[in-house]
Amino acid sequence: MNDPFPNEVDEVLWDEACRRAEAIRGFLIRQSGKVIAGDMALLAAELDVSRATAFRLIKLFRAGGTVMSLVERKPGRPDGRRMLDNRREEIIRISIKRCYLNKNRPGVSQLVRDIQTNCVSAGLKPPHRRTIEARLEDIDLQKRAKRRGEAEVVKRTTAVPGALAASRPLQIVQVDHTKADIFVVDEETRLPIGRPWLTLAMYVCSRMVTGFYLTMEAPSRLSTSLCLLHSVFDKSPWLRESARSSNRGRLPVCLRHCMSITAATLGVVLSRGGVRMPA
Incomplete structure (x- = not known):
């Protein structure tokens, strides 16, 4: 059975695995020789587990070296595994x-x-x-x-024959909702708040997106209405604001999220440097 990708892991389990990885990584850096029982007891208390579990987590982290090796697995038989001969x-x-x-x-x-x-x-x-x-x-x-x-x-x-087709732009516009593959965290505590909902409007003729709406609230009439409002209104002010944001050197939200997951998985610390002028 294949292990899940980092973005397929539950938010709570991922955050706990990151916390464990950070604590174990610091513990291993401090331990230059033989592990002392008192230090192991402190690590177990920090991880809120028994000393035996702490030893097991260290062994898993040394073998895997990534945050994914510390993600808590669901107990019991893995889904899809057959036990008969x-x-x-x-x-x-x-x-x-x-x-x-x-x-x-x-x-x-x-x-x-x-x-x-x-x-x-x-x-x-x-x-x-x-x-x-x-x-x-x-x-x-x-x-x-x-x-x-x-x-x-x-x-x-049996699938019904036929297809939803449009012969000209804006003849048919579809609206759909999906949970975005990003995690929003609190600005001060950095604790996860949740995943936002993305509402998209696109016309069937070319599958072009005409408007969107991003919110932390579940899909509703309001999110659909605001998405349609974004579709029909002039987007010049919004495009100017987006251009200013991109000129500040900001990465897209999805790319920043992928970088943070990859860095946490590989144990890489991301540090943002200041803006410099070319020589």
């Missing part, structure tokens, strides 16, 4: 193909009995009913319905 998986696969995916439409209970009987005959421990049901859920719903002759399900899962 290949022989039982093969019996389940063949039984589903031969006995379940056909026009006779046998029930799940009949399938479970067939699989368990085949496993016992092969000298294997029969799988649980929930395991077999999980394998059925992995099959594409439309494919399963076609093989079993379930016309109503096939009809519901």
